[in-house]
Amino acid sequence: MAVVSDKAAGAFRTIGELSREAGIPQHILRYWETRFPQLRPLQRAGRRRYYRPEDVALVLRISGLLEQEGYTIRGVQKLLSAEGKRASGGPGNSGGGADTRTVKAVRDILVKALRDDRP
Template sequence: MAAAGEKAAGAFRTIGEVSRDTGLPQHILRYWETRFPQLRPLQRAGKRRYYRPEDVALVRRLDSLLNQEGYTVRGVQKLLASETRAAPVPAAPVPVAGAPVDAASLTSIRDLLATALAQN
């Protein structure tokens, strides 16, 4: 359980919260959204941004690559693109309409999804 004033680990974060947590200005986060297609926070009414935990992890990684490791924006774009191409997601088995679903097929689908999530 999160302490008073803190959000749960899986909770969405606003751009202000991500900015405070990472020490990055909000305009930098908005700029990165235009440069890195992998960074796509949810946008609600009024263009309010909500960052998922995986978005926050990507922001931290981008910050590390750009500000600590010395990559350029173009270099990080190439790095992320090569990682996406290098890790294809296996196709999930397609169930036949009306066919009974057994535990083994559900387990294999779960394992495929877990593998795909681990690669991202």
């Protein structure tokens, strides 16, 4: 059961605040940091953790996948890893898509314009 916070949506959360808001014990959050490389909160002096809004969203997603969807830790690891590879242009996204063609077309137009502009 999630608790609503009085902090702004974009504010950083401490591990205690995130634990209360998400209903996830602190020791589980620390464990997830060892299992999911995508979950890397900022750590200040004294190793105090500060979770960014994207970290909070990831924690809630991991929790949902584990508790509601029935994934295992390994299953969530594979899912997040595969999504990261797709988003970063890894295997399966080898370029040559519509975005790449558009950029190349714009580049060609600019090259032609620069050639035509020479005295």
